[in-house]
Amino acid sequence: MTIIDGKEVAAKLRKEIAAEVEAWVASGHRAPHLVAILVGNDGASQTYVGHKEKCCAEVGFRSTVLRLDEAISEAYLLGEIAKLNNDPDVDGFIVQLPLPKHISEQKVIEAINPRKDVDGFHPVNTGRMISGLPSYLPATPDGILELLKHYDIETSGKNCVVIGRSNIVGRPIANLLSQKGWDCTVTMCHSRTKNLKEVVREADIIIAALGQAEFVTADMVKDGAVIVDVGITRVKSDKTKSGWKLLGDVKFDEVAPKCSYITPVPGGVGPMTIISLMKNTLKAARKEVYKD
Template identity: 55%
Template structure:
C-alpha cells in the first residue's frame, strides 16, 4: 500500500512556487498578491484563512486578509468585491464560505471577476473546466489531480466512482476524471444520497473519491483489492482521550480499508494540505495571465 502523502507533496509544490517567485523578483516583476475576504468570526474559517496567509508568506506572495463583521449586509460585501475586482494590485481573491444567512452566496460568487476567481467557483471558470479549456480548477479537485499525477496513478480506462455531488468537489471531480488527458480518461460513476446500492458500485471501482463528510462511511467490504482511495472527507469527532476533545476523521475506515488498497490518502495529511497549495498555484497562474 502506497500512502498518497499530501503534506509532503504540498511542501514540494510550495518549494517550486517559491523558486518561481524568486525568479520573478530577480526579473523585477511584481509578485502574486492573494486576498481573502472573511465575514464573521467562525473559528474554522478564521483558522483556514490564516493558514492561507501563512502559506503566502512561505512562498513570497503578498497577501491581504479582509475581515468584515457578521452583520455585514449583502450590499456591503458586494461593494468590497467590486473594489477588489478593480484593484490592479490584487491578482486573485477568495471569499471564505459559509457566509451569514443574510447574504446570497451565489450572488457573491457571481460578482467575482472570473480572471481573479482563484477558487474556481465562478460559472465561467466551471464551464471552461468542463470544456477542457485553460482556467482555474477548484483547489481541492486540482489537488487530487496533482496527487494522482505525482504518484503516477494510472487513470486511463479505469472505473472511477465519485461519492458526493457538491459543486466544490464531487461534480468537478466527475468531469475532470473523465476528461481527455492525464489524470483522466476514466469511466466515471457519480453517486449521491439517492443512489441505491452504493456498495455494489464501489466494489467495482478502480478509483474511489469520497467527499461526503460522513466519518468512516467507506468500509473495507465496499472496496475491491488493489483499488485507489481518495478521502476528501474531514469531520471533527468527539474524543475524550484527545487533548482538543476531538479527532479529525475522514470518510474512510482507514485502518481496515488501507489493508486492501494499492494507494490511499490519510486524514489528516492527505487532500487537505493540497487544497492550499493549489490555491497558491492558481494565484500564480492569475499573476502570469494578468502580466501577459
C-alpha cells in the first residue's frame, strides 16, 4: 500500500510553476496577478485565502486580497466583480465560497468573466471542459488528475466510481476521467443510488467526495483498489491541542490495508487545490485558453 503524498507533489509543482513564471517575467512580461475576494470573516475561508497568498509569493505571482464586510449587498459585490473583469492588470480572480446567505453564489459565479475565472466554475468553462476544449479546470478535480499522473496510476479501461455529484468535484472529475487520455469507465453514485456498497466494491478507483466523515468502510472496497479521499470534516477530539481533528470520507485505518494507493486526510488532495489555481492563473496571463 502506497500513501499518496499531496504535500510532496504540490511542492514539486510549485517549483515548476516558479521556474515558468521566472522565465515569463525574464522575457519581458509582468508577473501574473491573482485577486481573491473574501466576504465576511469565515475562519476556514480566511485560512484558505492566506494559503493562496503564501503560494502566490512562492511562485512569483502578484497577489491581492479584497476583504469585504459580510453585510455588503449582492449588488455591491457584483460591482466589485465588474471592476476586476475590466482591470487589465488582473489576470484572474476568485470569489471565496461560501458567501453570506443573502448573496446568490450562482449569480456571482456567472458574473465573472470566463477569461478570468481561474476557479473554473463559470458555465462557459464548464462547457469547454465537458467538450474537451482548453479550459480552466476546477481546482480539486485537476489536483486529483495531477496525483494520478505523478504516481503513474493506470486509468485506461479501469472502473472508477465517484461518490458525490457536486458541480465542484463529483461531476467534473467524472467527466474528466471519462475523456480520452484517461479513458476510465465511470460510475457516479449519490444519495439515491441503490446497492451503493455493491457498486463501490466493483471499483478499481474510488473517488470519495460526498462530505460525510468515514462513510467508505473496508467492506465497500475490493483488494488493490486506488482510493482518492476528497472529503474533509472537522470533528471534536480530546486527543489534539486544538480540540478538533480532520476526517476524510474514508475510514482510513481499516480501508488503507486493502488498497494499492490511498490519499490521507489531511495531506492528500488538499495541498493540490491551490496548485491548480496557480496553474490556471499562469494560463490566464499567457492567454492559453482564450487567445484574444
